[in-house]
Amino acid sequence: MRRVASLILVVLLAACTTVALQRFDELYGPADPTRFDHPLAPPPGESYAQTVQPILDRRCVVCHACYDGPCQLKATAWEGLARGASKTPVYDASRLLAAQPTRLFVDAQQPSEWRDLGFFPVLNEHTPTPEVNRTAGLMHRLLMLKERHPLPTRGTVGGGLDFSIDRAAMCPAGAEIDDYERKAPLGGMPFGLPGLSPSELGVLTRWIERGAPFEGAPALPPLARQGIAMWERFLNGDSLKERLFSRYAYEHLFLAHLYFDDDPQRQYFKMVRSATPPGEPVQLIGSRRPVDAPGVERVYYRLVPERETIVAKTHMPYALGAARMARWRSLFLDAPYTVDRLPGYSADTAANPFSTFAALPVNARYRFMLDEAEFTIMGFIKGPVCRGQMALDVIEDRFWVTFLAPSEGNDQAQADLLAQDANLLRLPTGRSTEEVVTPWLHYARLENEYLRAKSAFLARSLGSPQNLDLRLLWDGDGRNDNAALTVFRHFDSASVVKGLVGEAPKTAWVIGYPLLERIHYLLVADYDVFGNVGHQLNSRLYMDFLRMEGEFNFLVLLPQAQRIATRDLWYRADSQATREQVYGGPSTTLALDSGIRYQSADARLELLGMIKARLAPVLDRGFELDRAPPDWRAPLQELGAVRGASLQWLPEDAALVVEAPGGAPATFSLLRDTGHASVSHLLGERKELRPDENALTLVPGVIGAYPNVFLRASPAQLPAMAEAIRGLKSEADYAAFAERFAVRRTNPGFWTVSDGLVERYRRDQPLQAGVLDLNRYENR
Structure with missing residues (x-):
């Protein structure tokens, strides 16, 4: 019934939009949806990038970026304004089927194509005169509404404006702007904030009157072209070993803002999949997720310039340079192992990276993620979720993160365990449309079995309490400040930074390779923000298990006599069954006691202090x-x-x-x-x-x-x-x-x-x- 109601609402919204746009056709002549497929060139001496986009960055991008931009309007690039807006929200917790993705630069390339996907223009597509560009351009109308009806200069904003995160977006299309102006006179843009200065408004008005000209993307400088050529050669080798590694790198870096470490301008690039090899124009493979089938026999990994304004909520910088290439070559290409075949792209494959990349050495995979651990954790903080309360209400407001130390012997034993139990680590997000309750119960059983196997593995591999001590924690190899991180939750958003920031927190996570990989695939590589409610809900529910596993790894460093009491403090409001889930069920605990010698009655607080002291040589102290x-x-x-x-x-x-x-x-x-x-x-x-x-x-x-x-x-x-x-x-x-x-x-x-x-x-x-x-x- 809810699905039917949703469909009816979509049909009604589309019908209202069509009527409103037809009304504009009557007033200003028929619309030309292809008008901005080929932008006008600016007058000589003027530049959109230098005069218009900086104003948008300061006054419009502050709200209109990422998936949570009101009405899907993105001001981060000229192409976002030309695309326009949509009445369909990206975040919809009630949809039973996966939605059509609407990613700028990916799911359509021309404004006319976006019209076919239900987007309506905010720039004038009718008779191209200065007057009509102003009057039929929704962007200008909303800017002028603020000019005519400025906010009060004291107190709070009134006028019935709703600033809640789940507010209903009004998204006036076409002639609906007339009604919007009458009903919400204080609803001009910037929404609920002071208006633009006269000089800023003048620049934007002249630009709109001239037909929103745009000179196109600038040519790449020689240094950038050289860097792209070098890295695309490296990422597109023909051997099976090279191709499997490049797929692994792409599935971990597809969200990164890549930059060349010898570029003083720090221009950013994205790694994409292309149907065409280096040297030819990129033919983007626009799959829903990086783990989905590409639809071509051979995938090529290409670097393309980032075309949108850098916004803090999605910015994930990652440096490429000679040292990075040498490191990857040493880990993955020069190492003595063989790849006999390439894995496919089925839903089951997407749900199990341990099987997909079983041929790649575990130590190499773990080192790849550890080298830039802040970036790796940042993926589930800043990745496809963007608005994160569904995923983020599963974590504490502040906690410290450290990592199990990689070692050849332990990692080989870990590889053997993964080979035996890879099925236990399958994730519930192999598809964008999932059921809700049944999958979660199934994966809860798998997680319990894995934790029991893991406890037995730890007891065998450690042997005695003397081996269960702080030496198990990665010290950054004495030089890498990614060894210690702090995660902050801000209700429905979060942050991760290097260093152990603030006073000792209530909880801490210790993360090993299987946990780190599952976090990445659950909430980054496998996560589809356009997926249905089952896909998103299972992501949230499974993240409970991963948090508990990170806490388990911390708890086992405590004296055996204090582990349960500490766990129960963290889960005071939960049933006994939920508390036992931390250890994988009532029959599973780690019988081995800690080899750390504690001096106080509060071992948890003492352990946090010892961890900080151990990692002191590599701690980032920028937030002290x-x-x-x-x-x-x-x-x-x-x-x-x-x-x-x-x-x-x-x-x-x-x-x-x-x-x-x-x-x-x-x-x-x-x-x-x-x-x-x-x-x-x-x-x-x-x-x-x-x-x-x-x-x-x-x-x-x-x-x-x-x-x-x-x-x-x-x-x-x-x-x-x-x-x-x-x-x-x-x-x-x-x-x-x-x-x-x-x-x-x-x-x-x-x-x-x-x-x-x-x-x-x-x-x-x-x-x-x-x-x-x-x-x-x-x-x-």
């Missing part, structure tokens, strides 16, 4: 407060030390701008660590909250792509800010706090603060920085 000016540190530490129930009124992710009189401002991230009794519940998270356990983590720089609020204070005001936060008891208290310290949406200086913050982000964190997303900015 000693980077702040010395006279700021004490008040900053006081602010970061606030704990307890008052923090429930504070946003998850606040960007704090400290402005010293006569000095340069500095940016800090004020992150709320929300207390939970458990994070294993799919629904009813609110019931598991423990406000008394809330804490703050305060660090220099930017963590989090979706700031909920900008806060401002001078160093002298920081103690008063801390005191005000400690005193929060209601929404009214927070409103008073916001009036004093927050940069609200209505603040006339909003864009000045935003621009300054992003400028410092790019200066201080140049590799990680991208445009921040304001879709989750509060209105309180």
Whole structure:
């Protein structure tokens, strides 16, 4: 019945859109859907890339990027504006069948092709005169609506505007804009934020009047062409060994922003599958997922320029250079093993990377992922999920991540175990359309069997407690700062950074190769954001098992007598059966005691301290407060030390701008660590909250792509800010706090603060920085 209702809604929306567009045909002449298939050239001396896109980046991309951009409108490239918008949301938790993918540059190439997929224009496709370009161009109409109806300059935004993440998108098409302007006069663009400056609006208006000209993508510089040629030769060798490795590399790097480490401009590229070999134009293979059948006999791996603005929420940089190529050659191509055949692309193959890549040495695969472990973990943080509460409510608000040390002997034993039990590690996401309950029960049984086999393997391989100690943890080979990471959850988004950031957390994960590979394939390579509810729900449910497995690896380093009590603290709100799942069921525990000598009664806290000490030589310390000016540190530490129930009124992710009189401002991230009794519940998270356990983590720089609020204070005001936060008891208290310290949406200086913050982000964190997303900015 729900499926029928959804179909009826889609039909009605399409019918309304058609009527609205026909009304514009009557007013402004028939539309030409091919008008922007071949863009107009800019006037001599003008450039879209240099004059228009920078304004869009500052004022439009902040909301219109990735799959969660309202109405699927992407302002990250000229092609996104020419594509237009859609009334069909990407995120739909009720769809029973997988949806048609709508990836810019992938699922259609011309604006006229996007019209066939239900997208409507936001630039004028009717009679091409300056007047009609303004009047029939929805983009200009929405910009001018804000000009005519600016926001108030104090307090919160009214006018019935909804800023919730699940708000219904209005998406006016064609003549529907008339009704939208009447009903939502404050709904001009930028939505719920101050309007553009006169100079910015003037540039965009002139550009729209001229027919939205675009000079096309710039030619690649010689250095980039040389790098592409070198890497495409490397990735497209003819031997079976080379072809299998290249497939493995692609399935792990398809989301990466690749750059050449000798390029001072750091231009980014994407690795794609092509039906054509190097030297010929790329013929993109636009499969739903990188694991899906390519439909051609031979796949070629090509590098193409990234054509969209870099946004923080999807930015995953990855360096290519001579050292990287030598490393991969040593691991995969020069190693003494053979590949007798290439695997296929069935759904069962997609669900089991251990069988697919069984011919590649386990040690090589693990080293490939460990070398850039932050990038690997970042995949499930920033990957296809984009809006992540479905996947992210399965993790704690902050936890540390370390890794089991690779070793030739242990990895060979691991390979033997995988060869015997690869079927136990199959994932429930081999298809984009899945059932819901039956698969999950099946995979729960497989996970229990695997954990029992793993416990037996550990007991055999370790032999005695003396071998169960901190030597099991990877130390980054003494030089790699990927050995220690911190993951932050910000309710429906998350971040991962290098280093063990903040005070010792409640939980920690220790990840080995099978777990790391399954996380990647579950939530990155196998995940289809356009998949049906069964596909997405099974991804979330299975992630419970993977979190428990990471926690299991940490727990076994504790004294045997404290493991169960620590586990039960983490799962206070859960049944005994759920708690036992951490170990794979009631009959499975690791009988071997820890070989670590503990001195205190709180072994968990002591172990976290020992892990930090062991990894100290390679720890990234970029998010420690000693980077702040010395006279700021004490008040900053006081602010970061606030704990307890008052923090429930504070946003998850606040960007704090400290402005010293006569000095340069500095940016800090004020992150709320929300207390939970458990994070294993799919629904009813609110019931598991423990406000008394809330804490703050305060660090220099930017963590989090979706700031909920900008806060401002001078160093002298920081103690008063801390005191005000400690005193929060209601929404009214927070409103008073916001009036004093927050940069609200209505603040006339909003864009000045935003621009300054992003400028410092790019200066201080140049590799990680991208445009921040304001879709989750509060209105309180």
